[in-house]
Amino acid sequence: MASIDLASPTVSAGGNASALAKQRVADGIVGLKSYGLLYGSSPVMLDLYQQIERVAGTDATALIIGESGTGKELIARTIHDQSSRKDAPFVAVNCGAIPDELIEAELFGHEKGSFTGAVQGRIGYFEHANGGTLFLDEITEMAPVRQVKLLRALETGTFYRVGGNDLISGNVRVIAATNRDPAIAVKENGLREDLMYRLAVFPLRAPPLRERESDRELLAQHFLALLNQQEGTGKSFSKRSIETLRTWSWPGNVRELKNAVYRAFILAEKIVELPHPHLASRVKKPMTQGDAMSVWIGTPLADAQKQIILGTLKYCGGDKRRAAKALGVSLKTLYNRLSAYGDEGAEDEPEQ
Ligand SMILES: Nc1ncnc2c1ncn2[C@@H]1O[C@H](COP(=O)(O)OP(=O)(O)OP(=O)(O)O)[C@@H](O)[C@H]1O
Numbered sequence: 001m002a003s004i005d006l007a008s009p010t011v012s013a014g015g016n017a018s019a020l021a022k023q024r025v026a027d028g029i030v031g032l033k034s035y036g037l038l039y040g041s042s043p044v045m046l047d048l049y050q051q052i053e054r055v056a057g058t059d060a061t062a063l064i065i066g067e068s069g070t071g072k073e074l075i076a077r078t079i080h081d082q083s084s085r086k087d088a089p090f091v092a093v094n095c096g097a098i099p100d101e102l103i104e105a106e107l108f109g110h111e112k113g114s115f116t117g118a119v120q121g122r123i124g125y126f127e128h129a130n131g132g133t134l135f136l137d138e139i140t141e142m143a144p145v146r147q148v149k150l151l152r153a154l155e156t157g158t159f160y161r162v163g164g165n166d167l168i169s170g171n172v173r174v175i176a177a178t179n180r181d182p183a184i185a186v187k188e189n190g191l192r193e194d195l196m197y198r199l200a201v202f203p204l205r206a207p208p209l210r211e212r213e214s215d216r217e218l219l220a221q222h223f224l225a226l227l228n229q230q231e232g233t234g235k236s237f238s239k240r241s242i243e244t245l246r247t248w249s250w251p252g253n254v255r256e257l258k259n260a261v262y263r264a265f266i267l268a269e270k271i272v273e274l275p276h277p278h279l280a281s282r283v284k285k286p287m288t289q290g291d292a293m294s295v296w297i298g299t300p301l302a303d304a305q306k307q308i309i310l311g312t313l314k315y316c317g318g319d320k321r322r323a324a325k326a327l328g329v330s331l332k333t334l335y336n337r338l339s340a341y342g343d344e345g346a347e348d349e350p351e352q
């Protein structure tokens, strides 16, 4: 069976470094500091720009794979902006945040009275995105039965609204994203293999920041320039901050770097002082060494998991989004766990 090569999912010209370099020259990618909405001039980003350029000119379904905060949504938007669909809508949907029972109606729309509470008919995201691009984020979080409907829509280009009898044909380009390895998601999370292959006609890998260290300064300067523009200020990085950006690997991905620049910008009068990465990682982490809870040795795994989930939620002041992030699970997974715990999960009000 064919497998997706996540290490180099590329339409590379020839597969060796010099052929790639030649192709970059041919594509006018060499020396770019940004491409569409994406900033970066490291070799991995130049490869990515080249792949975006190729896929944007087609209607192929793309699957973007990468850690959280690496710019997957920005890549999807850039593909859209570079495509002939750019003047039509780009609709982003986070599949992980929509309850299972609603996702079909959200994607395909529903007719009046098709389920309890459907007092009015409504079109879904597929119709909203007509002529444009539908971005399905956290695709691995969709329940397998719903995935079948999605696969059908992708294969036939047609679908029914929930409770409807009219076959609707759409003209939508689908781009999906996941922060999990799709092969593992197939084995462990119920991602259907046929859907994975259908989505990954063109796989793209969003590289983590640690693989593009030379981009740190460029990205930080870009975020600072955006803030200066927004606020009408002229703040600049201290020498030490530039040194830090050049020499220290940064904890986390682009999102964490962007947040650190934002925090430092707010604190600064004129000279923006980035925290040292050691401090940055302590500030960034939702939990510190001091925030511990204990579990008895021999506690059944399911009980320990429950204690950790409820403890983390309490620690996060009841903020489910933050708790899910800290636990490394999707919001939907957290909701599912809490509803399985019943009243206990629901009653766990945040401490004031
Ligand atoms: N190459 C880049 N150039 C400029 N900004 C970037 C780049 N990559 C990411 N960002 C910024 O970093 C933040 C996170 O990016 P984005 O939301 O696209 O990540 P993601 O991979 O979709 O994350 P998640 O998996 O958590 O949904 C956004 O504010 C985005 O604008």
Ligand SMILES: [Mg+2]
Pocket: 072, 073, 137
């Ligand atoms: Mg995203």
